[in-house]
Amino acid sequence: MLLYQVIRNHIQSLVAEGRLQAGSKLSSERALQEQFNSTRITVREALARLESEGVIFSQKRRGWFVTPDKLKWHPARKVNFNALAQKQGFVPSTEVIEIQSPSNTHQVSHDYFDSKPVYKLTRARYLDGRGILIEEIYCLADRFEGLEQQPLNGSITQVMEHSYQVNVSHEKCEISVTVLPDRAAELLEKNSGAPCLKVQRARYDEHQALVDYNIEFWLHDAIEMIIEGK
Amino acid sequence: MLLYQVIRNHIQSLVAEGRLQAGSKLSSERALQEQFNSTRITVREALARLESEGVIFSQKRRGWFVTPDKLKWHPARKVNFNALAQKQGFVPSTEVIEIQSPSNTHQVSHDYFDSKPVYKLTRARYLDGRGILIEEIYCLADRFEGLEQQPLNGSITQVMEHSYQVNVSHEKCEISVTVLPDRAAELLEKNSGAPCLKVQRARYDEHQALVDYNIEFWLHDAIEMIIEGK
DNA sequence: CAGTGGTCTAGACCACGAT
DNA sequence: TCGTGGTCTAGACCACTGG
Structure with a gap:
């Protein structure tokens, strides 16, 4: 057996047997x-x-x-x-990294919003103090005027519903699997080149109008996606 | 700049500029x-x-x-x-690795099929000759009797529809992101420890009965999943 | 300030692929 | 058979963390 496999198996069994606790x-x-x-x-x-396996x-x-549970x-x-x-036993928190004033210079603004001005909101999310997600949320500036005054460390979907009467009906x-962009790696205190799950979501209202466009970078070992379809 | 970053950037630009073609x-x-x-x-x-980035x-x-396109x-x-x-310009092929006679000794049989006997079909799928996916398909033996005589290198969904009048209505x-199991890595001629996207799918018919249970291991750089929801 | 992880050097042997 | 990638040794320096 290869030496690095021996070391790997040793650590793996320590974790499996609970002699090394999560975290x-x-x-x-x-x-x-x-x-x-x-x-x-x-x-x-x-x-x-x-690390690739998600064990450490x-x-x-x-x-x-x-690594804690996903x-x-x-x-x-x-x-x-x-x-x-919380329902899964984590202590979650959200940090607003920045919200950029309406601008139409983003690539996303060109590709998805017809070059109209958009807000760009960047947030980090944590479980038990561990940074696991960086997300960028883009939405139309004139549809969500004053977004920067809203509470932005909770559910954006709820803010859109309650403060702007905008409902997401489908998405x-x-x-895809890739690596964290350098900026995201910094924010999550990971080495550059850390693998991640990249989720891009375009969300629409009941009139088929684009509500927002999100790019999420999840640590590859922190998430399991569950999708019910058709 | 770090030396390995210099080398990385050099190769990356060769690829970006098209001086190194896909494949x-x-x-x-x-x-x-x-x-x-x-x-x-x-x-x-x-x-x-x-490699983590999916460039090579x-x-x-x-x-x-x-790396070719995803x-x-x-x-x-x-x-x-x-x-x-084919629609995306690839030359696809499918190889049946093995189909196991009905057995109720699989973990999957216990967890999903009430410990009843199931078929286990293992297949590999290729794009332009490159192995990109290993999948295991489990389904009830008595519902799909004689499955081993059916053509198994095409769409299983179609075989189920046409030969067994079973329709998938939701799933x-x-x-999650993990590494290829050693067996899958061998079949795809990858080093053990190669990262992959693991997709587990339970598919149901219109009576909410489980039709089949699939485990797919996709090379992380070979797939982009697209999901339309709600 | 000591210890840690991140990066890097300069080699080596082996199994396997291509030829 | 020759070159390749896969594994491994035995060191080194630096930037940063944590005490």
Whole structure:
């Protein structure tokens, strides 16, 4: 058996047997290196595999930790992130990174909003203090005038319903696997190049008019999407 | 700028400018090492990042290649894989790996089919000769008696409709990012530990009875899922 | 300030692919 | 058989975290 597989299996079984709890810190790379009479390159190979599998994760220069359970996410349902996360036993929080004044210079504005001015809202979401999602939300400036004065750390869908009488009736969703853009990696304190699930959603009202366009970058090990179709 | 980022950017721009066509082979790792006065470790760091991004891919010991376009896949629609792939300019093919005689010893049989005997069909699917998907299909043995005599390299949905008068009316789909199981990696000639998109689908007929249960492992750089909801 | 992870050097051996 | 990628050794320096 390959050495890095031995190290991998060892850590994996520690986690499986519960001897390493979710969120707890692993031994340092150099300690593992000594424990297995190996080198850091090989140890890091094992750690990288475990990270791909979603068993462990790293935060920049802080160390390696056991990955908590994944959030089960229903993108098509208009469920509140906070409520859903709480129901699954997490402590959720949301941080508004920035809201950009109406502008028509975004690519998204050109592609989806007929080059009209749009708001761009950037948020980060956390579970138990761990950053797991960066999202960008674009919506028409004149339809959602004064959006920057609304509470933006909760459900945008609810704000649209209650303050603007706009209802989302259906959506089109594109899902792919890629890496975090550098800016998102920074915000989530991940190394550049961390894999992620990218979800792009165009949401429409009952008149087939585009309500908003969202780009979400989820840590690949933090989410399981559930979709009920047809 | 970090050295591996320099190498990464160099290859990325070669691809972006079209000087490296989709499917074509990159220089060998040792050639790149010399070109950048570096070491193979660093070169491989750059290649690994590009692979995560979906720009290049490797096949076991064969080398590194430029990733072709992604297949746009609509899991909820009853579209034929072959037809969809052809419409997007690919040459698709399907290989039956094995069909297991009815058995009630699978975990899936226990969890989803009330421990009744099920068929297990394993298939691989290819685009332009590149293996991109391993899928396992489970269905009730007594409902699909003689399934092993049906043509199994096309659409299973169509076989179910035409030969068994069973129609899929809705489905529940779970999507997550993980790594290929070793068996799947072998079949697709990928290194163990290659990232993938795992799609589990339970499909039901109009009487809410489970028709089949599928587990699909897609190469992470080969698919973009498109879902229209609500 | 000590220890950690992130990056990098300069080699090596082996199994497998292409030829 | 030769070159390739896959694995591995034995170090090094730096930036940053945490005490």
